[in-house]
Amino acid sequence: MSVGTGGRRLERLLLAVLTLYGLALIVPDFYRLARPLGSFGFFANNDGLIFDVKGPFAEESASPAWQAGLRVGDRIDLPKMRCIPVDTNTCATMLAARGGQQRVMPGRVGALWLAEGSPRAGERIDLAARTPPSNWLLDLIVFLDQGAGALFLLGAAWLVWIRPGPMTWGFFIYAVQFNPGQEFEFYARLQQWPAALLAQEVASGLFQAAGYAGFILFALRAPTGRIETQWRPLERALPALTIALGAISVLAVGSAFGYRTEVLTRIVLIAGLFVSVLVLFILLARRKDLEPQDFQRLRWVIWGCLIGLPACVVASLAQSTSLIEFSLTEDAIGLLFLINGILGIFVVEAIRRPRVINVSIPLRRATVLGLLLSAPALFLHGQIEELHDWIHLPAWASLVIASILLFAISRLHEHGVRLLEGLFDPDRRGAEARFAQMERAILAARSADEIDRLLTEGPARALALSSAAVYRSDGDQMRRYENGVGWTPEMAVVLDPNAPLLAGKTIGPSFEIDPERTRQSDFPQGPQQPALALPVADALRCFAVALYGAQTSGASLDGADRHALEKLAAAASAAYARVEREALRARIAALETQASTGTAPASGALG
Template sequence: MPAEDRLIADRNGASLFGRVALVLLTIYALAMVAPDFLRVVRPLGSFGLATNGDGMIYDVQGPFASEEDSPAWRAGLRVGDRLDLVAMRCIPVDTDLCASALSQLGGVNYVVPGREARLIIAATGKRPAHEVTLVAEPRPDNRLFEVIVALDILAGVLVVLGAAWLVWTRPGAMTWGFFVYVIQFNPGQAFQIWAWTQLWPWALLAQDFIAQAMQAAAYTGLLLFALRAPLDRTEGRWRNVERALPAIFIVFLAVALAGMGSVFGYPTEIWARSSLFVGFAVSVAAVAILLGRRRDLSPRDYQRIRWVIWGCVIGLPAYLLAQLSQETSLFAELFGLGLTSEEVAGGLYLINGVLCLFVVEAVRRPTVVNVWIPLRRATVFGLLLSVPVLFLHKQIEVIDEYIHMPNWAWIAVASGLVYLIARAHEFATELANRLFDREFIRAERHLATVGETILHARSLAEVDRLLVDEPMRSLHLASAALFREQDGVYHRRASAGWDADEADAFAADDPLLAERFERKPYPVGATQASHARLPHDLARPLLAVPVGNPRRCYAMIFYSGHEAGTDLDSSEHHLLGSLAHDAEIAYAQIESEMLHERVAALEGQLAQAPQPS
């Protein structure tokens, strides 16, 4: 086989192997989180206690309304009791004691309702070691908790599918790193699959080890992604960091596996906490790498990186805080608190999911809007959502007890609440924009004045100039160009940021103008731009704005993104569309006046012409 054919065959084989691996890992990730949808309609059971890696019991109420409802409390267990880790160690694995130890590994855990657990409580100065048998009872219904679980699982599925889609469409070390990260750190939870595997201790122990390995891989994948995003390449000094990633992965894996020592009789709370604190260090390192690389990136790519930076600053720490509160006793020791509310923890997981979707969007799109826009909208939404959450957290069960509404009625109530929140979000977002986006408000007022000027313009050239120069100056755009129709061809009449050798005319059937009769701004795709002689980099047109009516398009205006490298957002689309509407009226009026003048001139010439005898 020739060397070239062999190289092609190797690439095809690698591509096929990568796609098969991607499909299998995607199925694994979805299989871990998707079954939790069952918890919404069929609650899992709980023993009502939480233990840390040293075997210390730090909560004996769990998800139940009071301690008296908890199986652990009724069995005589109290905060401060300690499991005898040596007596319950998983040697051999296939024993009831090992299964019970695995069921209590790391904080909050759920099991199949009715499941029994044998726990050996270590001796204290007041009483000897003794054995306790617990029977899991179903978690009490909690409408708010069920909604948050459903949102978490839905977000987890979307994040996994989004990251998998990135790998499928643009395979490379960058997208693979992010995909491996979200397999472990997505907002979905895996309590249902853990509850099922607890019936087979060997399977549960194997899955525990796989989870620790995936956590180490996720940390390493995030660093790899930070080194390569958004163009999937590593520059200069960062190559040495990339070469060190295998060694860093081994360190992460060693710390994670050390946290498994409790199932073999060793206290490991310090390692469990260390494994999560490593995540905070990784988050800081990823942000430092991204900030350090900003000088090597174009303005447009740096704006995409800013989305990733905020994902690392907010998303991963939110997830790790939720895990620290649910899987370790750190908060109980530092603040004297019991378990953090599962609704709060679920909200933190959801924040991570939203930020992961930010990252997917930043990789998917060549140009993004300013990161403050989605952050502001997400913050407003979170504040709006927190009001009913704070109210319903304590009141929803009381309402359900007195009214006894059927499930379909709760769905109707929830739908109405969602509608009201959506409308309130729309109003609050607009208010927040007016309070915090002063620059846009100035541009809006200025362009409103420009619109009035356009309506009273006396020439087509004046309208052309205003549509190009004023939006560029007000919105800080990198380029703008106006093409006015004449005899079926659109000629460039005014432009800024365009060179002389770039397109100066478009035929009416050019694909770039295909949507001109829709009468609303539409994006200029990268594929469309590549087929025309258009500016590149920051000056590349991103938005096409038609000026006309359903029967005639007077002109087409092409606007780039901002000089800073960000895309135009929906508010700016609307603003430019409104300006085009004013221009449509002006063009029609000016052409009508010009036509009347020509008719009057011709009539005057005709009147002065000698009459035939």
């Protein structure tokens, strides 16, 4: 086994271990849908300051903390509750109470002491965790968050698997810590072993620091994996940044040992805000250095960051600290984390594909989805408690309801997008009219050469394609009779239908061309490199294959464009067949004339 092979195996083993670790943090929260977690009914920051005594309960009067006499502004006695020794109920309670929103196992009893200045200072306060009432909306959001978190993490891991390198590893480390999934169940179970929970909090702090640095590394190299010279000093500074933020994150755990560390917690969270701004600055600054098709891929990353990062930052601040003065409900925080999942979708799409469609298309569809769902979401948010009181269902029913709602939403979105794009997208309507005109022209064509020209020049103009050429069937090979768009006479004139480029695909729908198949001087290179192959065939034979480049903007053709081209190919196959039939009739007529007059017919060729 070579050193390279051994290193690759170790890399994949590390990837598998970290992926399982990340999934172990978020997958257990699915169990919350069947058996909700409990809460002490208050939230405290890392200075011990209690800033909320309602917690996840609908009213303060239902909170165990409120019933026990805790009030906003009380402060936990950190020195008295420090984790020395670690394996005590006091330490477990301290770890369950600090650091913002937390959950505990149902029925758990905790012991709490308040500092001087509180009415019950010096007293031991026993708190029994209660399970807050659940509702369908929150259960649905938890279900979506955990599913999105798992897909976010697995997508990032898959990028490392297929394209290992600093770029994909950086995003993967970020995904381990900053995916949309929630980790309440995992931490609630670890509270039974305070030493393990402390170790996990230290590990979480280190992953948070590494995630920030990894995200910057990703921004410096996306989407190609290469870095420009002017950005190398920043890349070399990332280890120092990781060490500094990691040290601050670990020191923030000091509140478990009696020290006030809210300032350190806020430094780390605000650092996340600055990292988000820095990443956007880097991505925007690097746009001008990329080829058109890579520029389109980078636009996906930029828009993913613009949508996902603000949602993630606000949700993290609301969940982990008292830094922001306004409070967000648990379902609102869950929705913000869910929006952050868009970042993962856009990044995976941009990195895994050498060419992508224009990012405005999915953005437009997402906007349509938001408009369609805004009114029902507002209604459910306001009325869900009353609906829950009217209709009593077992906890497992939330899973069934969530699945049904997901299916209904997907169908509604599909039909809504089709309807609204047809009404409000003038470019799409114009393209459809141009393609209808091209179909009529192809069906009226009098020669195969004319069909070739219509199949190249028409789509190239209508879709702003960088290149287009048609290879027509000629015995056991495909031959290019016209130069087309973006092609020269010196480029490949003949294609073997059994070669890897076309093998087994000359009858069927359009398909994307592997860039490696056309990386040679016989084909256009750079922005004009062929990106899509369109078989022109009926059920029995292939008449021709059209090769199209990406759009001049660098964007790939979307599904609607490919569908329009496939309709055009169907018309072209009928036209080629008609031209062949007419040529055969002319040939037969000439032979009949020869037989009747005894003269030789004029020679001719099809086309």
